[in-house]
Amino acid sequence: MLVIVLYLLIALAFPLYVMLSKSFETYAFRFDTVELQVDRGEGWGETLNAMALGEGLGIVDPGALVTTSDGRFPATSFFPDFSFRAKTLYRIRNTKEGSGGFLVKGRPATGTDWFELTSGEFRRVQIRPSQATGTGNYLSYFSTPALFTSIYNSLMIAMISTIVTVTLAFLYAYALTRSCMRFKGAFKMIAMVPILVPSLLAGIGLIYLFGKQSLVLKVAEWAFGEETVAPWWDMLANGAYGPSEIYGPTGIVIASVFFTFPHALIIIITALSIADARLYEAAIALRAPKPRIFRTVTIPGARYGLISAAFVVFNLVITDFGVPKVIGGQFNVLAVDIYKQVIGQQNFQMGAVVSVVLLIPALIAFTVDRIVQKKQVALLSARAVPYEPKPSRRFDRTMFAYCCFVAFFILGVLAVCQYAALIKFWPYNLSLSLGNYNFDVMDGGGWDSYANSIQMAFYTAIVGTFMVFTGAYMVEKGKGFNSGRTGFQFLAMMPMAIPGMVLGLAYIFFFNHPNNPLNFVYGTMGILVICTVTHFYTVSHLTAVTALKQMDPEFEAVSQSLKQPFTKIFARVTVPVCLPAILDISIYLFVNAMTTVSAVVFLYSPDTTLASVAVLNMDDAGDIAPAAAMGMMIFYTNAGVRLLHAGLTRGLHRRTQAWRTR
């Protein structure tokens, strides 16, 4: 137990704390600690304090000294009459040891000795900022419109995506649970497909479908002739939703709906399938019209599911990094801002600030969801009679058509990615070729990364399942030490609220710190596994707890009275009974480890590149077709593992779950 608590502390609590403190680490010019002297050929003049001098000249505002670690202030600006050809000599020194100092000949000087410089040398002197603690980063964040508009953008995208996804998923779930249409199993399976691919693949698919070289356009031209299509396309192109508009909010929303659809669907199906048939019978007996039944019985019955789905989708979209990175164009969102600050500008402090900002909506969504879920338990009644849908031709057909449309879109996006991956040079050379699979010569790719990903996913599944299940067992079946168990429960729920980008950045700060004894983990496969297990801890934990709740506590009591150690009952009874749940957890971890981008994008090293990151980097470098090819490799791997899992579960069910049947 202690080990697992320690694990969550090291892998979650400490890094987040370090990140939070990093966001308060500021850089500001300390002109008051710099002194200057000038010799205009008449000996050295009086000692001038840079702060007083700057204020006098109106070039320094004591209220706006905050900058970043690479901020520079030219010392010549203190002398408006400065000319590098003049024979004037300059002296400069720090009054305090250990402040930011200044650059002389491009190298930092932080000592308190005078430097005597010719005007040619003085021209290059730059004052550096000192490190301090304070809220300066937050102030500069909220006074930079380019940065804080991202908050609005992120919230807007997340809200629109949530409304669209939940509506679409509700209809789909309604079709699956309340109609008598055919092929329900197949529809359910197809709807789950987006879980198996990295979210950015949806963005890539959309670029091929609706980008400038749109596949849709090409097909239309081929079918109706170029002349017929051109005016229509031009009309679209000049309107609000022209082809270039796919790079931006429209594209982000469509791709976000694609990848969050299955998550919402699972929750809503569960909510809709617990309906009580007696309520419907009563409503029909009271001669309520159908729309009214829908409004007063169906929706209220599923409302907790709907709310929960909404918050899950909201959280997924606002924390997602892959989709806006690939298809967002110039539309700034928080998750991409973190990446831009850290990788583009090496501004770690501002990256930490954006992380904290992103954490807030994610935490709120998470908390509301938890409260709602707790309420739902009370809704279930023991005397409920499960609802059975009755066939209705028109309704069933409509629902069937709708599901076909959604399934067609999902499979269509993947089919387009696969097709694009096999084309030699879209759109100029349409012959088929395997050239895009030659990942080793692409910028940011490599077959190694595919092997690494499988290895990483495998370790994550094994280590993670062990950690999660043991942890859940302690929480659920442990006795005494109640406050500790509550604390653990809280820690175990937290990762769900932490965006992957934030976790990844926190890991850099924590594990790359030279004084951290765990420093050696940095840059290895180990840190990727730790990070991924932590990132996906919550859902796995909940699955394990649910499975363990099904087991009667009597088992423990009996084994104790028989004086058996708890390890024995754990290995002989608990684990076999919960085997289906354990397999579910491991498959969940495996699939997510294959597709995750956000958490690991800061942490991989040249020896541990990952397939999902390779998709990102190849797309970033403009190798879109190879990126699609690698994305499809991830899909096939996950689909294969899923099938294997289905087979394994069926076999195991027969052997270990025989006790469930009579």
Place this chain on the structure above:
Amino acid sequence: MRQGLFGQVFKGAVMAAAGLAFVAGGALAKTELTVYTAVEAEDLKRYAEAFNEDYPDIEIKWVRDSTGIVTAKLLAEKNNPQADVVWGLAATSLLLMKGEGMLEPYAPEGLDKLDPKFRDKDNPPSWTGMDAWVASVCVNTVEANKNNLPTPTSWKDLTKPVYKGHVAMPNPNSSGTGFLDVSSWLQIFGEKGGWEFMDALHENISHYTHSGSKPCKQAAAGEVPIGVSFAFRGAKSKAAGAPLEIIVPKEGIGWDMEATAIIAGTGKLEAAKKLVDWSITEKANKLYNEGYAVVAIPGIAKPVKYFPEGITEAMIDNDFEFAANNRKAILAEWQKRYDGKSEPKN
């Protein structure tokens, strides 16, 4: 701890074996240098092999990533450097590190043979250059014809209304190539003229990308007719069969160089010096020339296939210190002017 006879014997044997291994290892000891780089992965093997022909006793352990990530990594490790040498990183990044006092000044043998542009101006220099990495404009001829776009010949051409929505360029806040373009325009057109030029260019930009090679690859794939990128990328895409023309704007082009430096405080200074000595030899320069048309030693570069003509002459007299010192201010100004405008159109 209790140890049986077996344990004692076993322990002795292990220690003896370890001792033997130590002696054997010492005799053949190779110095292992940790070298951070942003050079393309396919080139690294050739560089190390050629170096080991002359110095077989120094083994290079590469740590490779894109320029931004390597820079971020080096700065993050400032107080606990992991690298011994940086071989093949943008000079602007190295200047940033020089300003942090992270580089060991060293005048390598043969320094005077280098083009003075290709070395740190201080003595002894903190870094020496390898090859230049030059901005260019990629034009997709097929898409340009389709949209009736004339071929641009200058930067100013790109601000003409006919190109509206047809140009992509890298965002300087996330791409080194993007910053190189912006800092070169500020040097070519002056502070005021540079921003005026960018204001006009912004009107024509279809989108800003995160990476420097993407605009050219997108031009190659027809996603956008014109991409502001770098020549090396354009030549590669052209070689792959893309209908591209690589344009060198006549006002001059920005460039950055890949450079080499020793990290201050390395425990392997002697080996590091040998590597830096070798990195500016003629042999090394010829190696760089396989991918880059412009290298540090003048007169030895052979033309690279598909590279545009007259590229060396078009390179501006780039003031790297200006770029490094004003980087923060330039990026903030750019963000204020163009990044805030990227809200959705209603």
